[in-house]
Amino acid sequence: MRSSQALLVTRVEIYTSLTAKPVNSYRPYWAKRFGTAPMLPMSRAEMDALGWDSCDIILVSGDAYIDHPSFGAALIGRLLEAQGFRVGIIAQPDWQSASAFKVLGKPNLYFGVTAGNMDSMVNRYTADRKIRSDDAYTPNAEANKRPDRAVLVYSQRCKEAYSDVPLVIGSIEASLRRIAHYDYWSDKVRRSILIDSKADILLYGNAERAIVELSHRIARGEPVHEIQDIRGTAYIRKQVPDDFIEVPSTRLDRPGVVEKHEDPYAMKMGKGDASCATDDKAGDTTAGDTTAAAPTISLPLPLKATKVPRDRQVIRMPSYEEVVSDPVMYAHASRVLHLEANPGNARALVQRHGQREVWLNAPPIPLSTKEMDYVYDLPYARKPHPAYKDANIPAWEMIRFSVNIMRGCFGGCTFCSITEHEGRIIQSRSEDSVLREIEEIRDKVDGFTGVISDLGGPTANMYRLSCKSEEIEKNCRKLSCVYPGVCENLNTDHSALIQLYRKARNLRGVKKILIGSGLRYDLAVKSPEYVKELVQHHVGGYLKIAPEHSEENVLSKMMKPGMGAYDEFKRMFEKFSAEAGKKQYLIPYFIAAHPGTTDEDMINLALWLKRNDFRLDQVQTFTPTPMAMATAMYHSGKNPLRKVTADSETVPVAKTGTIRKLQKAFIRYHDPQNWPMLREALKKMGRADLIGNGKKHLVPAYQPAVLQQIVQSDGSRFQAKAMPKGFNQTKNPAYKHKAKKPGASR
Secondary structure: OOOHHHHHHHHHHHHHHHHOOOOOOOOOOHHHOOOOOOOOOOOOHHHHHHHHOOEEEEEEEOOOOOOOOOHHHHHHHHHHHHOOOOOOEEEEOOOOOHHHHHOOOOOEEEEEOOOOOOOOHHEEEEEOEOOOOOOOHHHHHOOOOOOOOHHHHHHHHHHOOOOOOOOEEOHHHHOOOOOOOEEEEOEEOOOOOHHHHHHOOOEEOOOOHHHHHHHHHHHHOOOOOHHHOOOOOOEOOOOOOOOOOOEEHHHHHOOOOOOOOOOOOOOOOOOOOOHHOOOOOOOOOOOOOOOOOOOOOOOOOOOOOOOHHHHEEEEOOHHHHHHOOOOOHHHHHOOOOHHHOOOOOOOOOEEEOEEEEEEEOOOOOOOOOHHHHHHHOOOOOOOOOOHHHOOOOHHHHHHOOOOEEEOOOOOOOOOOHHHHHHHOOOOEEHHHHHHHHHHHHHHOOOOOEEEEEEEEOOOOOOOOOEEEEEHHHHHHOOOOOOOOOOOOOEEEOHHHHHHHHHHHHOOOOOEEEEEOOOOOOHHHHHOHHHHHHHHHHOOOEEEEEEEEEOHHHHHHHHHHHHHHHHHHHHHHHHHHHHHHOHHHHHHHEEEEOOOOOHHHHHHHHHHHHHHOOOOOOEEEEEEOOOOOOHHHHHHEEOOOOOOOOOOOOOOOOOOOHHHHHHHHHHHHHHHHHHHHHHHHHHOOOOHHHHEOOEEEEEEOOOHHHHHHHHHHHHOOOOOOOOOOOOOHHHEEEEOOOOOOOOOOOO
16 A cells, blocks of 8 residues: 555646646757757857857856756756757846847847846845845855846846847746835835836746746747746736636635634644635635634635636736735735635736736646656756856855755745745655765765755755645645644645655765754644654754744734744754753744834743743844735735735834834844843833843843943944943843854844
């Protein structure tokens, strides 16, 4: 009898094969005869050495070119090469003129423009909108090697270089800006990037399936502006086709099943929710339901009035002009977009920008395991391009000995954009493919010492996890499979991951397999065997997890589990560490200034940190990234997790620099430089009882003399040694000398 994991993989394979053409099933383009390039060319000299007179496709990227599947340009480039196309790379070009975009000549098919692995604004600016001094994706971490809004700038230069060449845009920057979106750095709602870039078509998500089909169709002579039926693409139309039925988005934003968020300090993990089964069940609620007092996720009622197939329906989103002028409509649009995200039931979306219609086709069908293996088994050189010589590229150093085993995330955290880009359905590689890559690292990558730094992905422990039922998965409209509790329809069997860990660490030449990706601990506690395996064999002293906050009020806006799950995992972690005779630590991540967070919430978090003896060196302040649900909260002050109206729940938002700094300071309550700010804030809040030199206090009543003098002058910081009279350092737990647990940042 086959295991549940084997049945699950088989179901996913069948589901994918029935609904999408496999990416490895296309007839190769004629240029396949040129063979495989040792590295995709970045110069005419390299093209000449390969015997090429031209490139079929040129990819422009904001990152240095590293031929490794963790870097988007390399993965897409090698995938297209395997389809028979000659692919060139223009990496981090000088954008001051079009000349750098002519270095490889005119592409035969199209330019593919990407900002790189990160949104260029997130890459270049801190959460406080200050320019960063380095860039991890650039040789020697040199800053200013990419422009702001790189997709827009690169697109303009490509058009200047060769105006008649089709322009295809993609990457996370384009993906998350595919409709009208709030832009934190300019503090306004911007148009779809399709409008501003003047691109012919936008590919959102990971896009392997879309880019392969698009390339072959353009190669066959089909005009790019006529290619309008590929899933996972967006383009501009003048009007809605006659054979489509428009459905106003306001018909979808109606409350369905009401779910009460349980007390996070007493959460019973594993409470399922059958409401995700079908649209019909989601809409079957009674008018007299009175459980709506707690934060909720409202699901839309089905459109029973129409019998038009879903692939002939298009959701009419609020126009660009509407979402610019009305924050409530912006929050509503965000809510609808996220509800139309499941490839099994999502419909096309359309949003008017002036006289033009930005049309988004339904999300792409996820890759099957066989397709994932095909993509990751391509002949990557697994090193930076030789043009960089011995330069240090931090992003490469971080992942050179790691292996990506899956993609996607069904967590639904509102501050994260992974789901909006990669989707909620987990796409996993086979065990054999992962083990082959480890052996390739062992045999090919310079500097390998026997330690694999990570087997993971967006989340460490979602490998091979998915819905128990194909029918339920296709019809589900929930935003998360694990909030407010783990869905009863979710398969949480970690046995496949346990087996993979064991086989990986038994490979010849492998001394240690570490897990560096963030762990979803509310899932992990479902499998004590997995926690034991992880803790006793794959933790290098520290394990990072992300509670993000301690307070229910904030966690409900994040769609994160309560602290009951954290406490349960911590108990397991300490138990299994002790059994193995190891002293190991959890590294928690916390976010300051997340929408919904009050100063009182931050006080309670600071007190929690002190009770648990955490002193974090680094703290992440919330950054509103395009398309994230929390960004909609930040901009609109409304909660899109439930029905949005002018009178619906108002979410407190920390927008000013002073408040954001204060909330960050509460997490770093132990830092003497933050004490003056915290003392002043505590007095204003009527919490002077937390100021003093006892164990119950948060900050001491006195300031180190030398530090006080420096803070009052130029703000410089150093370890103060001189103390004011009466200040007893040895008795003050807030300032006692001890080894700090390492801090964490997201």
